[in-house]
Ligand SMILES: Nc1nc2c(ncn2[C@@H]2O[C@H](COP(=O)(O)OP(=O)(O)OP(=O)(O)O)[C@@H](O)[C@H]2O)c(=O)[nH]1
């Protein structure tokens with residue numbers, strides 16, 4: 001027979017877990033192929049979870065990520081000591097920004113995928129064709145995931161023209177759904193990067209210039225995320 | 231090049247419209263839509279395109295010419311959408327009121 005005391009214990013624990021458990025927000029990292037989405041997903045996990053854990057592989061060959069990958073339960077805590085990039089801005093330490101999120105790394109969105117482009121990277125024809133097929137499936141999967149996320153981190157390569165129709169279409173879809181969106185202007189470590197061009201192209205959205213690879217300004221992005229996706 | 235009038239666009243359902251566009255593009259045409267496609271329709275078009283990508287059809291180029299954002303409508307309406315086969319169109323150059331398409335000569 002279950003004692004009343006034990007029942008009470010179970011009940012209170014259940015109640016506590018309900019009260020304390022904060023739901024994760026699902027944040028999709030979207031953008032064109034090669035923008036640095038996986039590099040950023042890895043950096044988020046390296047910073048807040050484990051320096052040795054990778055979400056996925058990043059390479060210079062486009063459509064490296066061809067399946068959506070979800071890393072659940074990442075606690076962004078800007079008050080804690082960061083493993084990497086100790087927060088340089090003293091204001092950040094005081095703002096008690098915390099956010100629990102699922103990081104969703106998506107395949108790069110594209111309107112065309114030509115297997116011949118992969119052969120230019122030294123892939124054999126058969127492998128290039130297989131990669132192209134998987135890449136088309138990856139794009140479809142990324143689009144389907146838009147229905148299941150709570151916010152978008154749209155990554156663009158600041159050395160490239162930002163005013164592409166895929167960027168415009170992602171933003172248009174998020175606006176239509178009333179979903180929060182942050183644009184990260186990536187690769188600002190490169191000398192020919194012009195993050196200002198991205199700001200000019202999309203003046204209605206918050207644009208944070210970063211280097212996912214080198215870590216430049218990444219704390220500012222985390223702050224913006226904690227604010228926008230809460 | 232196929233120019234599709236606003237009237238014709240409005241007479242078609244969403245899926246019918248996308249099918250019509252994609253079939254036109256797959257048979258080598260540049261399709262210009264008066265009134266354009268919404269962001270949702272364009273996303274759906276990308277999805278449909280990906281299903282049909284093959285060795286002979288690598289995909290599409292798409293370009294939109296948005297109208298000015300109205301005071302009350304936050305939803306941005308596209309004024310004109312130009313879609314073409316990726317293997318023949320090099321660039322669809324953007325300019326406010328002029329569309330110049332460079333078609334490769336093969
Ligand atoms: N210089 C520089 N290179 C970067 C940066 N971020 C990513 N890269 C490089 O860009 C290339 C693509 O990075 P990925 O992280 O694989 O890009 P992705 O967006 O995940 O690409 P797909 O999965 O193919 O869509 C790799 O060679 C990265 O090392 C950055 O901030 N600066």
Ligand SMILES: [Mg+2]
Pocket residue numbers: 037038039056057058064065106107108
């Ligand atoms: Mg990737």
